[in-house]
Amino acid sequence: MGKKHAAASMANGTPNGTDRTSENSEQHQERLAIRSPRNLQNTASLEGLQTEEQRRVLDVIAQLRRCNLESTLSLPQLVVCGDQSAGKSSVLEALTEIPFPRNDNLCTRFATEIILRRAELESLTIKVIPDAKRSNAEQDIIRSFVETITDFKELPDIMDKAMEVMGIGADSARAFAKDVLSIEIEGPDRPQLTLVDLPGLIQNATAGVTEEDVEMVRNITESYISQPRTICLAVISCLNDYANQGIITRIRKHDPNGERTLGIITKPDRVEKGSGSEAAFIALARNEDIRFNLGWHVLRNRNFQESRSSFNERNMVEEDFFRKSNFRVLDQDNVGIDALRTRLSLLLFEHVKNEMPKLRSELDGRLSETTTQLGNMGVKRSEAKECREFLTNLSLDFHGICKAAISGHYEGTYFQPKTKDTFSPQSIDAIRRLRALVQMMNEKFAARFRTHGHFYWIETEETKSKPKPKINEDGLKADPDPTDSKSPFLKNMTPIILTEAKAIQWVKDALTRSRGRELSGTFNPLLVGELFWEQASKWSDLSIDHMEDMSHICSTFLNILLKEKCPKDLQPRLRSLVQDALKERDDSAYAELERLMADLREYPINYNHYYLSEVQKKRMEKEKLALQQAVKDASTETQHGEGEDARRTTHIDVEQLAKNFRKTMSGDGDMEQHSCAEILHSVIAIYKVLHKVFVQNITMQVVERHIVRGLENIFSPVTVNRMTDEEVEGIAAEPAAAKRHRAFLEDQVKKLGDGQRILKGVMRSTAA
Structure with a gap:
């Protein structure tokens, strides 16, 4: 019989090409069931x-x-x-x-x-x-x-x-x-x-x-x-x-x-x-x-x-x-x-x-x-119902661990250290304990902002007692600790050092550039804002760098969690879902940061008494020094008598004291110098106030609100419940190769299990 005939016979329902095509199904089954032994030799x-x-x-x-x-x-x-x-x-x-x-x-x-x-x-x-x-x-x-x-x-x-x-x-x-x-x-x-x-x-x-x-x-x-x-x-x-x-x-x-x-x-x-x-x-x-x-x-x-x-x-x-x-x-x-x-x-x-x-x-x-291999494949995921049930259970575990990590509850085995690595953003053990790492990174950000956030480091009576920033050979800038961040921007973030005299000159140059119709000895109050913007010009880059560091840490945290909890075939699809959600959160964080920076680019508005206290404090310090010097310059000592009866009297020329005090306070009569000093003190004071507010806003309104908080909701039972059947199958359904392998393993387990029962029965009967 040729291939053509064989194929035709298969199409008629009999793959072997026999003459049974004329028989109906019942007759065929009857013929198979009733067999004649007469022609089968034993x-x-x-x-x-x-x-x-x-x-x-x-x-x-x-x-x-x-x-x-x-x-x-x-x-x-x-x-x-x-x-x-x-x-x-x-x-x-x-x-x-x-x-x-x-x-x-x-x-x-x-x-x-x-x-x-x-x-x-x-x-x-x-x-x-x-x-x-x-x-x-x-x-x-x-x-x-x-x-x-x-x-x-x-x-x-x-x-x-x-x-x-x-x-x-x-x-x-x-x-x-x-x-x-x-x-x-x-x-x-x-x-x-x-x-x-x-x-x-x-x-x-x-x-x-x-x-x-x-x-x-x-x-x-x-x-x-x-x-x-x-x-x-x-x-x-x-x-x-x-x-x-x-x-x-x-x-x-x-x-x-x-x-x-x-x-x-x-x-x-x-x-x-x-x-x-x-x-x-x-x-x-x-x-x-x-x-x-x-x-x-x-x-x-x-x-x-x-x-x-x-x-x-x-x-x-x-x-x-x-x-x-x-x-x-x-x-x-x-x-x-x-x-x-x-x-x-x-x-x-x-x-x-x-x-x-x-x-x-x-x-x-x-x-x-074989049973172990089948178990390693996880739960069967062929139909939408199976996929949804699997994703729900997986997301429940995912949500619980994520929530614990954000809350700082590290009781589970997942959070136990696996290595002796130093606690740092490069350590997987540290990343698992997300809240602890977030706290550490926010503290580092605040410290970096405090030491490197200002464009100029100005020597004043207050800063003389503090260590100066490290400087390079050019005498201007030095690199911060390179381990603080991966950003190349931070490679030259150390502030430029200015003496008070140079700082006054910086203000004077700005005053000259911005002069309008102000009377001599006065200044445009908006100049304080312009100088503040220059002093705070690094805030945006520092904030972006910190925000990106925190985003990277959260992304790494979720990837580690996915890798440890999800089947391998599921990881790329779930990672795509997670990355899409993280991108939305990053976009929101950037938008929030941009709003804060937009506020910062407006002229400073302040209702914090700390600003006035700082200005008054500076003024009182200056007045105190000026008064001490004026008293000294206006005083004359006279000795009366000789020997044991000798005594000294100090005479203060009040008129001269007043002249000396006014002269010192007005900058030796230079009203512009006096105005520049006042402006500098205002800039330093408003910087201190807004610096603290800005750090708080970045850590809370940007990092916490948009990057950390709600991280557990990216993949949760609620998320799975909102998915359509097509979506859950698209994420959780096993690939064709995995389905075939699972079917093969299930078949092997069944066969081997049947064989095991047969052999156990034989062993028992033999022992009996």
Whole structure:
């Protein structure tokens, strides 16, 4: 049947192209359910070899296979392998007494799995297990191929259809497939047994067989014989020097000590009697050359002329051969199909029994590992309801930790230090304790503002007692502590140092530039505002720098929290949501800062008594100094008498004192100098007042109000509740690859769990 016909038959609802298209569904199901046993030969020869204990042990493996654990665990099995035309299919046929098709060597173009199971009804089901590397669509098509027959005569046609499904039909350029043909034979007299017939190894590419085909067959063979619980039935033909048969090399690679290999020699009747070749094969059968722990066995299978003979006839001819040929010298337990069945029955039973504890241990370990992997994937997130529930629980945890960090409640394990790092913005432990870090950064900002916020550092009687800012070699500026901030702006933030005389000159220059129609000795009161703006010109940059530092800390805090609490696949999507919210908060903070700066750019308005107190204080200090100097200059001392009677009197010229005081207060008569001093004192006083207010406004109205406060509401249960189904799925739904991986892990956990229960039941019954 060609591909075209196979495709058409699939479209009609039967993937194998049978003539069932005319049947309705009920008739088809009835036909599958009612099976006639008359044309299905039984395997009584095998059944009789299994004791009740053997059946029970082998039944465990059969049950594990029904759990589809072959792809997960290496299960005990018998694998018939060898070179092409070595007689593997004949060995399999003689063992199972199932008449496989012999034309065109069909059974050697793919692996064939024969599963014998005990069941109440006789049945023979054929299906194809797809290669795991095929696409999902191809696998679905191949899995849909399932045929149940009641007569072995139907087997050749069914196998033709199976090959079409595999893509190696008559019209295909492909010669081999990695798919597995599975033949399940059930019945009340069937033993529990699984055998696998592999394609024969090909030495060289020939017409119709490519190098890729040669490599594929080699890979198929090695994939089976490399499994540690596989018993290899290595078939060697007497028609070829066994040293040249590739299966020996493959077996030695994967089973170097021959611990799980039984060699089977076929076609002994085809070797010339009395020849050296015959002697060599007899020696091989005695395990004298290539040694296998399980030894060797010799079979004489049907030749072409005997192909139509019955199994009984075949067995009689074989018995006669081993009585009369030179192979009669061999132990009778090592020749003939009956003896092979006995050997395999005991061998498989002992093998399975020995492997059972290891199998259970491996299964338990694999189940634990797979369960852990599934657990690490988190909650299943396929539907909107699952996604919303997951996000709600996640946001609840997120909100709680965030709220605790902002409030400064560090009782949870999340806040426990993981390192011994110094408490700084670079420490993850510090960032977790957000409120503590915010407090520290605000204090640093206030200190930096106090020491570097003014453009000029003016030497006055008050500042003389304080340390001067560090200066560079140019005598003007110095770098602050570079660890205070990442901003390059702060690299030259130290104020310019001015003596009081230079400060007066700074004011005088400004007075000259701003003079209008003021009378001599007076000044424009708006000049105080202009000088203040120059003195406070760094406030904006300092504030922006602090605001950006705090924004970065909060963003890092949320990213750390997301990384520790969210599944990896969810982190980029939630991070996008968080970053969008943070950008809105940053924009609000910038807008708030701009409003504060706009207020600052207006002429100062003050109702704080501190300003007047400062001005009056400066004036009183000046008056005090002026008065002291005036008294000194207006005083004269006179001595009266001599010796012990001498006394001194001080005379103060009140008129001169008044003149001296007025002169000092007016700047030696220079009213402009006097005005500049008054202006300077006003600028210093208003700076002190507004500086404190501004720092408070930045930390509270900008940082606290827009950057820190409400951070926990960015991702909270309320936020999730407001999302549409599309939004929650867009954020929380697992990607397609994760869904497939989860489905795979869930399937593995189910299979392994079923297998674990089966093995536990066996162990309990055995112990009892």
